[in-house]
Amino acid sequence: MATKLGIIGLPNAGKSTLFNALTAGHAAVAPYPFTTTDRNVGVAVVEDPRLAALAKLLKPQRVIPTSIEFVDIAGLVKGAHKGEGLGNQFLSHVFGVDALLHVVRCFTDDNVAHPMGGVDPRRDVEVVNTELMLKDLEVLGRRKEREQKLAKGGDKAAIKLLESLAPWDAALSAGTPVRRLGLAAEAAPHAFGIDLLTAKPVLYAANVDEADLGKAPASVTSLKALSEAEGAQLVVFCAKLEAELAELDAADRAEMMRELGVAESALPQVIRRGYALLGLVTFFTTVSNILQAWTVHDGTKAPQAAGTIHTDFEQKFIRAEVIQVDALLRCGSDANARTQGLLRVEGKEYVVRDGDVIHFRVGQ
Numbered sequence: 407m408a409t410k411l412g413i414i415g416l417p418n419a420g421k422s423t424l425f426n427a428l429t430a431g432h433a434a435v436a437p438y439p440f441t442t443t444d445r446n447v448g449v450a451v452v453e454d455p456r457l458a459a460l461a462k463l464l465k466p467q468r469v470i471p472t473s474i475e476f477v478d479i480a481g482l483v484k485g486a487h488k489g490e491g492l493g494n495q496f497l498s499h500v501f502g503v504d505a506l507l508h509v510v511r512c513f514t515d516d517n518v519a520h521p522m523g524g525v526d527p528r529r530d531v532e533v534v535n536t537e538l539m540l541k542d543l544e545v546l547g548r549r550k551e552r553e554q555k556l557a558k559g560g561d562k563a564a565i566k567l568l569e570s571l572a573p574w575d576a577a578l579s580a581g582t583p584v585r586r587l588g589l590a591a592e593a594a595p596h597a598f599g600i601d602l603l604t605a606k607p608v609l610y611a612a613n614v615d616e617a618d619l620g621k622a623p624a625s626v627t628s629l630k631a632l633s634e635a636e637g638a639q640l641v642v643f644c645a646k647l648e649a650e651l652a653e654l655d656a657a658d659r660a661e662m663m664r665e666l667g668v669a670e671s672a673l674p675q676v677i678r679r680g681y682a683l684l685g686l687v688t689f690f691t692t693v694s695n696i697l698q699a700w701t702v703h704d705g706t707k708a709p710q711a712a713g714t715i716h717t718d719f720e721q722k723f724i725r726a727e728v729i730q731v732d733a734l735l736r737c738g739s740d741a742n743a744r745t746q747g748l749l750r751v752e753g754k755e756y757v758v759r760d761g762d763v764i765h766f767r768v769g770q
């Protein structure tokens with residue numbers, strides 16, 4: 407399932423610092439470029455207030471949240487598509503992820519070298535996006551050559567692919583990432599087994615100075631305009647502060663935030679938006695006194711959702727009893743919901759919705 411978010415950006419943007427805070431990881435962090443050479447992989451728990459509310463109501467013995475994976479990738483520089491910097495490592499790792507968290511440096515710190523000389527978020531975004539587009543053009547160019555040979559011999563699949571590929575190629579040649587074409591799933595490169603970097607959805611993340619949190623410095627305003635023009639979202643955070651907060655226990659964290667006048671950590675927002683970017687939804691189950699949140703792709707049907715719990719369940723699926731989490735919370739108890747007839751009975755064609763609480767009925 408697509409659950410991997412790749413953290414990309416220029417060297418020294420704060421990618422590994424953010425990664426560590428998100429995943430309680432121990433990736434190397436240093437004030438010089440290319441600290442990260444190989445990728446770091448870690449898991450972040452998806453904090454879900456609905457799960458907490460259900461736990462309060464149902465009082466299960468155990469509560470298991472769901473999670474997503476973050477991959478901290480080597481910094482990228484101009485010329486990466488031709489192998490500059492750690493170009494090849496960088497790009498091979500970006501190919502392996504499903505969506506991108508693009509960290510942009512907005513903080514100023516003379517002790518942390520900027521690979522392009524100084525802070526300029528829009529320029530930095532452009533450098534990264536251009537490298538991704540150049541790499542995609544290279545991948546498509548090679549593929550086109552191969553398909554053109556096949557098409558000459560009358561290969562129907564090759565002819566169809568060349569037709570489908572034309573708008574991607576045209577967009578990239580004009581400097582537009584493929585994701586901005588808003589392609590339907592069946593017209594997207596993925597449907598043809600082609601993994602283009604600029605076809606992956608993006609969430610921009612502005613790494614600002616601590617003092618700029620809650621304000622609108624010029625760097626954030628310009629990044630906001632850029633991401634809005636792209637139909638993308640922007641999260642604002644301070645990686646250094648998040649890393650410090652992540653080291654503390656809950657009480658110390660609350661105190662430090664009070665002292666600094668910081669209302670909330672940006673990490674839950676990064677995780678939530680990343681989750682949505684991946685096209686994921688959550689459903690809940692309570693079995694054997696365990697309340698658990700599960701992740702499936704938007705559009706998943708009930709038997710396949712049951713299959714994520716246990717592979718056998720997909721085949722043995724009989725029906726699902728479903729209630730939305732809000733309705734269950736209003737009812738006050740599982741038993742009430744049942745006696746009031748609020749549990750809907752759904753069959754094999756039911757598409758699981760975000761926030762469903764599901765009892766699966768499966769055969770022997």
Ligand SMILES: Nc1nc2c(ncn2[C@@H]2O[C@H](COP(=O)(O)OP(=O)(O)OP(=O)(O)O)[C@@H](O)[C@H]2O)c(=O)[nH]1
Binds near residue numbers: 417423437479513
């Ligand atoms: N002042 C300040 N420094 C930061 C912030 N975020 C990260 N840094 C510092 O910037 C330096 C680079 O941070 P990293 O997290 O290693 O950056 P990176 O993007 O992973 O860099 P590469 O792995 O080299 O691509 C470290 O010295 C961090 O402590 C921030 O929000 N404010």
Ligand SMILES: [Mg+2]
Binds near residue numbers: 421423435441479481
């Ligand atoms: Mg790093």
